[in-house]
Amino acid sequence: MGDAATGIAAAASDSSSSPTRPASDSSGFAVSALRQALLAWYAACGRDLPWRRSRDPYAVWISEIMLQQTQVKTVIPYYERWLQQFPTVEVLAAADQQTVLKAWEGLGYYARARNLHRTAQAIVQRHGGQFPQQFDQAMALPGIGRTTAGGILSAAFNQPTPILDGNVKRVLARLLALEVPPSQALDRLWQISETLLDPQQPRDFNQALMDLGATLCTRHNPACLLCPWREHCRAYSLNLQSEIPMTESRGPLPHKQIGVAVIWNEQRQILIDRRRQEGLLGGLWEFPGGKIEPNETVTDCIRREIMEELGIEIEVGERLIVVEHAYTHFRVTLNVHHCRHLSGEPQPIECDEVKWVTLDEIEQYPFPKANVVIIEALKDSAASVESPVG
Ligand code: SF4
Known part of the structure; x- marks a missing residue:
């Protein structure tokens, strides 16, 4: 396999510096074509999710945290109840921790709820109740890492901030036909996510990428025949979509x-x-x-x-x-x-x-x-x- 990451970067660089040339070269991916195909597919097939109807950074942030380790269908009723119980960041900040944990009961990974509560207090105290729009300030909040910050800032403010959650890692690993487990190639995957991200429509692009991983490029039996990236996907062309991403070899759980x-x-x-x-x-x-x-x-x-x-x-x-x-x-x-x-x-x-x-x-x-x-x-x-x- 060639260096696909370099190929994508080269194609992106070509397309931005010389707009009249085709946005591809012989060694890499066609970045513009990938963007267009994904956005067109998303316009036709994207999921209608409750948090996508909102641009309120508070609602977006709550959804991003709930979705960190939990599936969409589980999250939806929790998200809707949460916004009724804590409609604003101020209400959440003023709640006591037991009430917050009770509202979270059953979602698991309870550090997320404790961090939401602490972050709400930090937003009220340090940011005047407004979710910060600066990437570094968002990352400094409890429970917000790079991909969550990218997801929130792109969804709420349409900022060109890349994401790399579990679904996106899988899609990009297949697109590249990555030969190692994603955890061993994080820098490269971040680079691809950033290169592919459409600077004109970052909100839709990131949402589309997540949808692709959640609905077509699934862990088992990806629906490649329906995929907008099929003709660019190296795993598909090598018939390796079931083997990629490579998994870490793990012993039984203690x-x-x-x-x-x-x-x-x-x-x-x-x-x-x-x-x-x-x-x-x-x-x-x-x-x-x-x-x-x-x-x-x-x-x-x-x-x-x-x-x-x-x-x-x-x-x-x-x-x-x-x-x-x-x-x-x-x-x-x-x-x-x-x-x-x-x-x-x-x-x-x-x-x-x-x-x-x-x-x-x-x-x-x-x-x-x-x-x-x-x-x-x-x-x-x-x-x-x-x-x-x-
Ligand atoms: S062609 Fe298949 S493996 Fe490749 S990105 Fe699409 S769904 Fe995933």
């Missing part, structure tokens, strides 16, 4: 066995704790517990963890449910047991806060997805279980 306690007191309340702000799922509530050590039983683990984390004695009762859940870098099995509080006042030794709540009140608190499954199991069993322990 697996953790966790003991989890649903601790009841005499008033039929349940003990929950709020995770520390730092780290995975920070600020969310959960049922307490921890990792089962080698040669430790689930019961011994739960009893030990609860003493270490909360300083109380409990009796471990029957099993409620086993929940399997996968995070990006590991997976967990939650072995959840009903427990009875015996003695001691719960202390937030390894968390930010502890609380006794009834099963009805528990819905008000933001929980991670795996814990929501536990709550559902509790509700299912509540009617039939008179006394959960003993």
Whole structure:
């Protein structure tokens, strides 16, 4: 394979310095033709998405953050509810973090919600409530990296800022027939994204590129026959579209066995704790517990963890449910047991806060997805279980 990146750059440079020449050369891609084909396809086939009906930088920013690790169809109802609940950056900035996390519940990657909240406060305090239009200022905000900043500034202000999200990496890797995983060629992919970006219509071009990756140039079975870039695509011409992008060779995800306690007191309340702000799922509530050590039983683990984390004695009762859940870098099995509080006042030794709540009140608190499954199991069993322990 030749150096396609250089080819594209050469073609772009030719087209801008000598407008009467055809916007292509023998070694590279026809940048103008690629732009035109993509924009024409987008005009005919682009998706009608709620955030595309808005030029409000606040709405655009919320959509970009929600879309970072989540699919469009999942995002749409969250986006619409969010704008009703927090219609402006000022309302979001003034909300308390628990309300923000509750609105985010189920979307995952909760650092995004915490960063949205912090960023809203920064925009109000440092930028007079206006989303900054300077690329460097946008990048300085919590949770906004290069591609998110590019997406927001192009969508909200029609600025010629390139993007390189997961979909775009895949499309460009195929266009080039990239021989290495995209993570090993990021500079090159950024360069291509920037070169191809139409300076006259950057908003539409970036949206079109995202749509191409999401609807035609999909991870599996790309619809090349419908693709506006088919005649330029090197992966297609080499029949390598199923092999590209190359993947990193990965071992199996580490697996953790966790003991989890649903601790009841005499008033039929349940003990929950709020995770520390730092780290995975920070600020969310959960049922307490921890990792089962080698040669430790689930019961011994739960009893030990609860003493270490909360300083109380409990009796471990029957099993409620086993929940399997996968995070990006590991997976967990939650072995959840009903427990009875015996003695001691719960202390937030390894968390930010502890609380006794009834099963009805528990819905008000933001929980991670795996814990929501536990709550559902509790509700299912509540009617039939008179006394959960003993
Ligand atoms: S021709 Fe196929 S592989 Fe190439 S960009 Fe289009 S959909 Fe993707």
